Amino acid sequence: QVQLVESGGGLVQAGGSLRLSCAASGRTFSSWAMGWFRQAPGKEREFVAAISWSGGSTYYADAVKGRFTISRDNAKNTVYLRMNSLKPEDTAVYYCAATLDVPGTDPWEYDYWGQGTQVTVSS
Numbered sequence: 001q002v003q004l005v006e007s008g009g010g011l012v013q014a015g016g017s018l019r020l021s022c023a024a025s026g027r028t029f030s031s032w033a034m035g036w037f038r039q040a041p042g043k044e045r046e047f048v049a050a051i052s053w054s055g056g057s058t059y060y061a062d063a064v065k066g067r068f069t070i071s072r073d074n075a076k077n078t079v080y081l082r083m084n085s086l087k088p089e090d091t092a093v094y095y096c097a098a099t100l101d102v103p104g105t106d107p108w109e110y111d112y113w114g115q116g117t118q119v120t121v122s123s
Helices: none
Strands: 002-007 010-013 018-026 033-039 046-051 058-060 068-073 078-083 092-099 117-122
Touching: 002 092, 018 033, 018 092, 018 117, 033 068, 033 078, 046 068, 046 078, 058 068, 078 092
Parallel strands: 010 117
Antiparallel strands: 002 018, 018 078, 033 046, 033 092, 046 058, 068 078, 092 117
């Protein structure tokens, strides 16, 4: 079992920045690849970014490439999502997720999920 708890969401103006954190507990964090997804009202959950267990490989959705950065600190059992140049269309609940497999872009590829943190970007 892995428990995931997101934090760092909030209200920010367009062009601003936020850093989301996802703290993990349970089985060895460094064994898990991690992903960030988001879900806006009335829309399906969509892939944002992912990182391999070592942090050596990262993956991004085209919509956030160049603006968001995923990273992890295995000593702190935490994965981060740095979000810069935020846009109103980034407004969503952001979820972190864990998988023992190679990180993919489909939600079904992940085994454990956090409860989500709300990010709201005002125009």
